[in-house]
Amino acid sequence: MASRSETMETERPTRARLWKLGLLAAFVAVLVGLWASGATDVLSFETLRQHRIALQEWVAANYLLAVLAFMAIYALGVAFSVPGAVWMSIAGGFLFGTWLGAVYIIIGATVGAVAIFLLAGTVFRDAWRAKAGRAVARMEKGFRRNAFSYLLVLRLVPVFPFWLVNLVPALLGVRLSTYTVATAIGIIPGALVYASVGNGLDAVFARGGTPDLSIIWSPEILGPLLGLAALALVPVAWRAWKERKADARDGA
Numbered sequence: 128m129a130s131r132s133e134t135m136e137t138e139r140p141t142r143a144r145l146w147k148l149g150l151l152a153a154f155v156a157v158l159v160g161l162w163a164s165g166a167t168d169v170l171s172f173e174t175l176r177q178h179r180i181a182l183q184e185w186v187a188a189n190y191l192l193a194v195l196a197f198m199a200i201y202a203l204g205v206a207f208s209v210p211g212a213v214w215m216s217i218a219g220g221f222l223f224g225t226w227l228g229a230v231y232i233i234i235g236a237t238v239g240a241v242a243i244f245l246l247a248g249t250v251f252r253d254a255w256r257a258k259a260g261r262a263v264a265r266m267e268k269g270f271r272r273n274a275f276s277y278l279l280v281l282r283l284v285p286v287f288p289f290w291l292v293n294l295v296p297a298l299l300g301v302r303l304s305t306y307t308v309a310t311a312i313g314i315i316p317g318a319l320v321y322a323s324v325g326n327g328l329d330a331v332f333a334r335g336g337t338p339d340l341s342i343i344w345s346p347e348i349l350g351p352l353l354g355l356a357a358l359a360l361v362p363v364a365w366r367a368w369k370e371r372k373a374d375a376r377d378g379a
Contacts, residue, residue, distance in 0.1 A: 175218055176332050186222050193222065198235035205239025206246075208290040212236070216318060220325025228322035229315070236318070237311045240293045244306055248297035262287070266295050274301045275309050282313020 175182070186193040201215050215235075219228035266287070269277035274296065281292045296306050 172214070172217075175214075175221065175328070179221070179329070179332065182222060194231055197222065198231050198238070201232065201235025202239035202242065205236050205289070205293070206242040208243075212289065213321060216321035217325035217328070219318075220322030221328045222325075223322075225319065225323045225326045228325060229318040232318040232322060233311055233314050236314050237307065240289075240310050241303070241307055243290070243293045244297045244303070246297075247294045248300075262291055263295050263298050267299055270296060270299050270301060274299075275305050278306065278309040279313045282310060283316060 197215075197219060201212075201219070203209075204211060204215060216228075216232050219232045222228065223231055266277075266281075269280075278292070278296060278301070281287060287295075
């Protein structure tokens with residue numbers, strides 16, 4: 128007859144699996160619900176154009192609530208990989224101005240990225256590692272060399288999708304503190320650019336136009352971003368050079 132301790136040890140893995148399956152089901156249900164309800168269709172410039180006065184008045188009357196709601200919605204959007212981050216960033220600049228809008232964007236995006244990082248590193252680790260195996264292999268060397276610098280580069284220059292860069296560091300065991308700081312810093316330039324675009328929306332709407340999002344690819348914007356990315360890669364290059372030098376010395 129099995130002892131009480133043996134029974135408890137058997138029950139723990141079962142409960143853990145049920146807990147993970149429950150969270151996975153809830154995660155999928157939220158995603159399906161968002162798509163089925165058409166909630167993502169609301170994230171458009173036309174919606175902002177039609178309701179801009181009402182939104183501005185509501186923000187003025189309920190500023191703190193508006194800030195908290197904006198950051199919460201942004202964080203949920205990032206956590207559930209809902210398309211519309213660019214629109215939300217521009218809306219943040221429109222509602223709160225360039226500088227404060229950028230701050231709220233950075234906080235919301237970082238909180239959402241940390242949430243998905245924690246889920247990927249614990250609850251969904253095995254399932255998502257199997258799905259993202261090829262992407263993990265492509266990024267693994269960079270993260271092993273210098274996780275902070277490599278992640279900072281990926282945030283500054285979006286070579287891979289934002290949601291994928293949220294997942295892979297967790298699957299590779301990157302420290303939460305490294306991930307959080309690199310994510311927050313890497314988001315800053317893009318947040319400022321899009322918030323600045325949003326800050327000028329009133330004038331654009333008054334002319335009956337739409338925002339020119341191609342600004343992000345202009346030399347004036349892309350050049351500094353690439354420069355920052357190159358600067359972030361300096362520690363990685365330095366370490367690689369030192370390793371090659373040490374290998375050459377050992378082989379001599």
